[in-house]
Amino acid sequence: MNAREIRELFPILRQEINGHPLVYLDSAASSQKPQSVIETVKHYYEWDNANVHRGVHTLGSRATDAYEGSREKVARFINAANTEEIIFTRGSTTALNLVASSYARSVCQEGDEIVISKMEHHSNLIPWQQAAKATGATLKYIPLQPDGTIRLEDAEQTITSRTKVVSVVYASNVLGVINPIKEITAIAHRNGAVMVVDGAQSTPHLKVDVRDLDCDFYAFSGHKMCGPTGIGVLYGKKALLEKMEPIEFGGEMIDFVDWQDSTWKDLPYKFEGGTPIIAAAVGLGAAIDFLEDIGLDEIDRHEKQLAAYAYDRLSEINDVTIYGPREGRVGLVTFNIGDIHPHDVATVLDTEGIAIRAGHHCCQPLMRWLEVSSTARASFYLYNTEEDVDRLVSSLLKTKEFFGHAIG
Known part of the structure; x- marks a missing residue:
């Protein structure tokens, strides 16, 4: 199936914007959803809608089967050892905050180090800032090469025997760089640190094998991989998850509650307090089916x-x-055109029916490293074609002309 045929499976892409066929080049922010995912979520609400795990009636059983079936699909999709290692969250942000708040704050103390890179999204930067402040640990950054890549020699020099946690994005949402996660994980482990991977931009696009990577934690979001919004995943090695304390408390995650104390359920449920994100999890399972069918x-x-x-x-x-x-x-591809502000570029492109992203992309420190305040970004997915790129280039030339620049 080619990209044009795949495009027809996404109903939102059939529309016109400002009199032009829509060219959607903002999938790094959020991907579109195929009809199969939309129908799966619709079917759940029309036929199976009920709370999970607690009910013995038919709807509750069907909802539980669908919800846990999606967990099994996720475990297979990333090659986790078992479903106990799959925690459903609201997204990558929640998953990374869980590791920083539960694991890092329990193992780090003054004199320890937390290491991340200079290309991290705010979701994989601010939680570690807060963990460092709370524990007295030092937050360190692996430097970048001029082209935005990470050298393993720099990772070796930054990660030391005092490092407790290393957290690096698998693929940058600004630079597009695919980082050598397996090799960085090996460096972290040689120094006694755990490896956390932000997989938000890699999981929709690359085949991920967490056991081959040997990372200790891996986070990703459903909405960037053809799934619904509001659902994400934290993978964690079972031995580490078992030692961690939950950070949200309430129904569903408890085993026994007394007047003064409580105990927690086993994995993965001790980290899924309250009514789960059932419909979105079911939709994520359908998105995985869709992506695996394409390959x-x-x-x-x-x-x-x-x-x-x-x-x-x-x-x-x-x-x-x-x-x-x-x-x-x-x-x-992230870019700037002369001194034209990226927001102006995006606005003009929108009049041509082309959707791109403009701003700091939740990477303000990286923007400072690039010595810019913001950039424009065109991001592609399985439904985009070379014709979409040609329309982008044609419209960028019009943008230059509109703002008085010579056409290149």
């Missing part, structure tokens, strides 16, 4: 080809600065 290797190949094409086409435009390397990137 993650095929998605990866298509996106890398599209990103390289976009990189080359944008490079033909005078005054365009592209951030990150041409090779070894996921399907996005």
Whole structure:
């Protein structure tokens, strides 16, 4: 199935925006949803809607089967050892905060180190800032090369025997860089640290095997991989999750409650207090089915080809600065055009029916490292084509002309 055929499976992409066929180039922020996912969520609400785990009636049993069936799909999708290692969360942000608040604050103390990189999304930066402040640990950063990549030599020098936690994004939402997570994990483990991976931008696009990576925690979101909003996953090695305390308390996660004390359920339920995100979890399971039917290797190949094409086409435009390397990137290109503000670029493109993202992309420290305040970003997914890139380039030339720049 080619990209044009896949595009037809996404009803939202059939519309026109401002009189032009929609070209959606903002999948790094949130992907669109295929009809199969929409129908799965609709079917749940129409036929199976009930709370899970507690009821013995038919609807409750069907809802529980669908919810836990999705957990099994997630475990298989990332090759976790078992479903006990799969915690459903609201998204990557919640998952990373759980590790920082529960695990890091229990093991770190003054004199210890937490290591992240300079390309991290705020979701994988602020939780570690707060953990460092709460424990007295030092927050350190793996430096970046001029092209935005990480050298393993720099990781070796930054991670030391005092490091307790290393947390690095698998794929940057700005630079597009795919980081050598397996190798960084090995460095972390040699120094006695645990490895946390922000997989928000990698899981939708690359085949992920957490056991091959050997990471200790891995977080990702459903809405970036054709699934519903409001659902995410924290994978954690069972031995570590068992030692961690929950940070949310209430119904569903308890085993026994007395007047002065309580005990918790076994994994994974001790981290899923309250009514779970049932419909979204069921939708995530449908999204995994969809992506596996297409094939993650095929998605990866298509996106890398599209990103390289976009990189080359944008490079033909005078005054365009592209951030990150041409090779070894996921399907996005972040750029600026001369002194035109990215928000102005995005506004003009919207009049042409083209949706891109403009701003700091929740990476303000990285923007300062790039010496810019904001950038424009075109991000691609399995439903995009080279024609979409051609329309982007054509509209960028119109944007330059509109703002009085010479056409390159």
